[in-house]
Amino acid sequence: MASENKNATVAVVMGSDSDLPTMQSCIDILKDFGLEPQVRIISAHRTPAEAADFADNAAKNGIKVIIAAAGMAAHLAGSLAGRTQLPVIGVPMPSSTFTNGLDALLSTVQMPPGVPVASMAVGKAGAKNAAIFAVQILALSDEKLNVKLKQFRADQKQKVIDKDSNLK
Numbered sequence: 001m002a003s004e005n006k007n008a009t010v011a012v013v014m015g016s017d018s019d020l021p022t023m024q025s026c027i028d029i030l031k032d033f034g035l036e037p038q039v040r041i042i043s044a045h046r047t048p049a050e051a052a053d054f055a056d057n058a059a060k061n062g063i064k065v066i067i068a069a070a071g072m073a074a075h076l077a078g079s080l081a082g083r084t085q086l087p088v089i090g091v092p093m094p095s096s097t098f099t100n101g102l103d104a105l106l107s108t109v110q111m112p113p114g115v116p117v118a119s120m121a122v123g124k125a126g127a128k129n130a131a132i133f134a135v136q137i138l139a140l141s142d143e144k145l146n147v148k149l150k151q152f153r154a155d156q157k158q159k160v161i162d163k164d165s166n167l168k
């Protein structure tokens with residue numbers, strides 16, 4: 001399912017296609033902001049050589065932010081971060097096993113000092129925030145994106161105000 005968008009500035013990398021339903025909202029939000037992400041399935045454990053190749057070449061391929069989603073041992077975000085200076089946003093995936101994502105959260109967030117991963121919340125909330133966080137990073141040097149982000153925040157605020165009004 002590799003998406004070969006050569007102009008992509010954001011890459012969304014998942015450890016398995018089983019992560020895609022959780023990460024779809026991340027991809028959708030990036031597209032809403034006009035960013036067509038490069039979407040890949042690469043596993044730190046099952047395809048480690050591909051993971052290394054991706055991380056080593058991401059910056060020279062024009063990627064500015066990497067979003068990495070994985071569950072269980074969830075080494076994907078950290079292993080990519082160890083091979084690139086690009087900002088890596090980690091999204092812990094929930095699993096049907098005993099911890100419901102706590103395993104992946106701890107694996108993603110507990111990076112050793114010197115190699116940070118910006119860890120989001122577990123699951124769909126984290127998937128959405130990963131997209132918004134990537135937009136926030138890119139908006140620092142992209143005025144059009146900055147304007148869209150301001151509009152997004154204003155729309156979000158208005159939705160809450162409307163919900164509050166509807167209760168009265």
Ligand code: RP5
Binds near residue numbers: 017
């Ligand atoms: C992780 O193991 C993946 O990111 C996924 O969340 C989990 C299970 O993978 P599958 O067995 O569903 O492929 O590496």
